[in-house]
Amino acid sequence: MSAPARGAEAGPDAPGRERTAQRLLASSAKLSFDPLKDVxxxxxxxxxxxxxxxxxxxxxxTELWDTLGEEQRIELSKHEVASIAAVGIWFEEILMQMLLRHAFDRDPTTAHVQYALTEIADECRHSVMFARMISWMGVPAYRPNALAHNLGRIFKATSTHSQTFGGTMYVEEILDAFQREVMNDESLQPLTRQVSRIHVIEESRHISYAREELLRERLGPVRRRWEQLFVGLIVYVATVSLVNPRLYAAVGIDPAAGRRAAAANPHWRATKVRLAAKVIGVLDRAGLVGRTNRWLLRAAGVLA
Structure with missing residues (x-):
């Protein structure tokens, strides 16, 4: 019998991986979107x-909110959605490279690798969709700051299995929680609801893939602490990048004052805790929440 290809799926988890991937490939074939045509x-x-x-x-x-008129509040909502979308593009570009690294060392004839490639194709379309939405809004593409951007450059090239799928779970789940509320709120802009609906439907498959991969990983006590620290850094950088302080200038607020007000805002913190509650629970089950990173999760505002 010939030896298996380098990186071929083997071991007790292989049948489960294949069943999951086959189910997700079937779902992708049945329900996928072309945002250039479907928005x-x-x-x-x-x-x-x-x-x-x-x-x-x-x-x-906040007191700053009370000073804004209704048109300014709507304008603020537009710029914050654009900022979140730009961060979504930034992370999806990182994710696509991490998934390519994941697939590179594995057997391409497996459903597991073929679904990874299918997800990369999905993320390409999502990035184009978010970019088109930002252009449609007529606002800047607010990018993460230079430090976050360069940390992303390192992360996409060096991330471990737990960091890849833990980071993916966090960003996709917190966006999913936000967009589910957007798509179900008929009082909001129809186009942002359309974009949210497409992203939620297709991301549900990505979340399943990442969650099962994450929970399959077995971590020893020393490795667990290392992974907790890096996942905590991912959560912190991704969360603080969601709302770029530069956007406050669009409604006449000094960016530094807006940043301070948001950081001290108990309502904003409670919102982040609520949006992140589900994924923090999954990370905890995977052994990726502990004393090594709780301080980072609190600093990010996602842990009560």
Missing amino acids: DWQSPPVPGRYYAPPHHLSLYG
Whole structure:
């Protein structure tokens, strides 16, 4: 009998991996979207409608919020959605490279690798969709700061299995929780609801793939602490990058003052805790929440 290909799926987890991938490939074939055709990019924004629920905005409930008129609040919602979308593109670009590294060492004839490649194709379309939405809004593509951007450059090239799928779980789950509320709120802009719906449907498969991979990994006590630290850094950098302080200038607020107000805002912190609750629970089950990184999760504002 010939030896298996380098990186071929083997061991007790292989049948489970293949069953999961086959199910996800079947779902992808049945329900996938082309955002260039399935989003109505020709429709203009509807006057008077928010781009995200007001209670999800970083300044909601603060004294600065009270100084804003209704048009300024709607404008703030537009810029915050654009900032979140730009961070989504940034992380999806990182994720695509991590998935390529994951596939590179494995047997391409397996369903497991073929689903990884299918997910990369999904993420390419999502990045284009988010970029088109930012252009449709007519606002800047707010990118993470230079430190976060260069940490991402290192992370995409060096991440371990737990860091790859733990980071993926965190970013995808927190965006999923946010976008589920957007897509179900009929008072919001129709186009942001369309984009959210497409992303939620397709990301549900990505989340299943990442969650099962994450929970399969067996970590010893020393390795677990190392992985906790790096996953904590990923959570911190991704979370603080969601709302770029530069966007506050669009509604006449000094960016430094806006950043301080958001950081001190108990409502914004409670919102982040609620959006992240499900994924923090999954990371905990995987052994990736502990005393090594709880301080980072609290600093990110996602742990009560």
